Amino acid sequence: MPLINVEIMEGRPPEKIEAMMKNVTEAVSESLDAPKENVRVIVHEVPKTHWSIGGTSAENLGR
Template identity: 35%
Template sequence: MPFVEVTLVEGRSPQTLRDLISALTHATADTTGAPLASIRVVVREVPSTHWAAGDVTIQERER
């Protein structure tokens, strides 16, 4: 059972997230041969204030 986990900065539309889930599911099935029903996808959204690189949050970088 393949498990795909994606972490993104929040702010995308529900439809965009749904499209991402579908694309990841189908890409996983195509590359691994796993049946669609066995593939799990989790999308985690993180506030831009909770994601940093080099001690600068994404929110700070976007200002």
């Protein structure tokens, strides 16, 4: 049973996350010849205050 963990920065609309989970499921199912019903996708949304880019939190970028 494939288990895929995806970490993304918070702030995307639920429908975008749903679409991504569907696309990841399709890709893994096709790549591994695994039934879609056996593919698990877990999405972790990380707060911008906990996501650093170049040493600066994403929340403070562009300020």
